Amino acid sequence: MTATRTLGYLVPQFPGQTHIFFWREIAELEKRGVRVELLSTRHPPAGLVAHDWSAEAMARTTYLGKADMLAGLAALPRLPYRALLSEATSGGGAMVKDIAVSIPAAQRLIRHCRSRGIDHVHVHSCGRAALIAAIARQMGGPRYSLSLHGPLSDYGPGQGFKWRHAEFASIITRKLQAEMQAEMPGNLPARLFIQPMGVDTDVLTPEGPYRPVADGGRLRLFSCGRLNIVKGHQDLMQAVRLLRDAGRDVALTIAGEDDDGGSGYRKVLEARIAELGLSDHVTLLGAVDAARVRDEIRAAHIFVLASWHEPLGVALMEAMSCGTPTIGTNAGGVPELIRDGVDAVLVPPKSPEALAQAIAALAHDPDRAARLSLAGRARIVEGFHSGRGAEMLIDAIWGPDLHP
Numbered sequence: 001m002t003a004t005r006t007l008g009y010l011v012p013q014f015p016g017q018t019h020i021f022f023w024r025e026i027a028e029l030e031k032r033g034v035r036v037e038l039l040s041t042r043h044p045p046a047g048l049v050a051h052d053w054s055a056e057a058m059a060r061t062t063y064l065g066k067a068d069m070l071a072g073l074a075a076l077p078r079l080p081y082r083a084l085l086s087e088a089t090s091g092g093g094a095m096v097k098d099i100a101v102s103i104p105a106a107q108r109l110i111r112h113c114r115s116r117g118i119d120h121v122h123v124h125s126c127g128r129a130a131l132i133a134a135i136a137r138q139m140g141g142p143r144y145s146l147s148l149h150g151p152l153s154d155y156g157p158g159q160g161f162k163w164r165h166a167e168f169a170s171i172i173t174r175k176l177q178a179e180m181q182a183e184m185p186g187n188l189p190a191r192l193f194i195q196p197m198g199v200d201t202d203v204l205t206p207e208g209p210y211r212p213v214a215d216g217g218r219l220r221l222f223s224c225g226r227l228n229i230v231k232g233h234q235d236l237m238q239a240v241r242l243l244r245d246a247g248r249d250v251a252l253t254i255a256g257e258d259d260d261g262g263s264g265y266r267k268v269l270e271a272r273i274a275e276l277g278l279s280d281h282v283t284l285l286g287a288v289d290a291a292r293v294r295d296e297i298r299a300a301h302i303f304v305l306a307s308w309h310e311p312l313g314v315a316l317m318e319a320m321s322c323g324t325p326t327i328g329t330n331a332g333g334v335p336e337l338i339r340d341g342v343d344a345v346l347v348p349p350k351s352p353e354a355l356a357q358a359i360a361a362l363a364h365d366p367d368r369a370a371r372l373s374l375a376g377r378a379r380i381v382e383g384f385h386s387g388r389g390a391e392m393l394i395d396a397i398w399g400p401d402l403h404p
Helices: 020-031 054-060 069-078 081-116 128-138 159-164 172-184 234-244 265-275 290-299 316-321 352-363 365-384 387-397
Strands: 007-008 034-040 062-064 120-123 141-150 168-171 191-194 220-224 250-255 282-286 300-302 326-329 345-346
Touching: 007 020, 007 069, 007 081, 007 128, 007 387, 034 081, 054 062, 062 387, 069 081, 081 128, 081 159, 120 128, 120 387, 128 141, 128 282, 128 300, 141 265, 141 387, 159 234, 168 172, 172 191, 191 387, 220 316, 220 352, 234 250, 234 265, 250 290, 250 300, 265 282, 265 387, 290 316, 290 352, 300 316, 316 326, 326 352, 345 352, 352 365
Parallel strands: 007 034, 007 120, 034 062, 120 141, 141 168, 168 191, 220 250, 220 300, 250 282, 300 326, 326 345
Antiparallel strands: none
């Protein structure tokens, strides 16, 4: 099927270490005949560029965030001054800065969309990228829509302005939707969709039947997520210490990097590893590509993500899709993905003791681990394939008749 529609696809700092979901969705859109024009605010830090597709993605992406006085001046006659003044007054200094940075980017977005025949931009963020799209729309630019991937508090001020001008929005969990409806009942677009992120279940497959740890063998744990305190890696390390103190031979590998490319929270975790005496038992891989993550998931006996808060959890989906028994925390939107004891295991956040107990229990019950391996895979195949997000966007923007 030849391309019949063009979609602007705006992701901040693309391609970052956690952006494999977006790349999968782009591929699914293109399979369905949509020409995707990649847009971003700025390049990610070098330490977070990890995927084997990163170079291709950057070559395809138009970056809107470079300093450009001429673009800012060209925007002046069409700016929505009254609305922006109101937002600046209520949002304080942070909002003033966001507006100042976003105005030239909005002008560049309008020019790019007109030159490329783009009449709709989907923004996979509610931060500054959403403000750029909203300002551009008020200046006569393209229609836009939003995706909310986490708590609104993570995305800065000006949310009413960003949301009320959107054509529609997708929200990844029912929990987040309820929070939005409570916080901004008068500013939401008429159309709201619950659309979780998804994974490519045709690529993220088991290598074969689940293979439990051998009696007396080393238990291999794997985790994947940004090196940030909210991901709970420090709690998982403490759980490893408890397991080793109880006589269990266990090793943990963590994939992911901090937002500073290795000079931030990674240093805290390295110090914690040394303090716990786990230098020979905990490995920090840094930012690695999707194929390496898949290989590590398949090689692990158990996947664990100990987040203090998790909007939903693509890493959990990836592990379950690969058939690796999975442990997550009962935090954020994770219970909308994991049904405790049915397709994976949930424990309370911030509890190394509960983590250690859940890991030990699963390792000691290979039949249960094998059941969770099969059930977890089925859960993702049935409800969390990346093609679902592409179909939602096509239906919402152009209608279902575009599907091949």
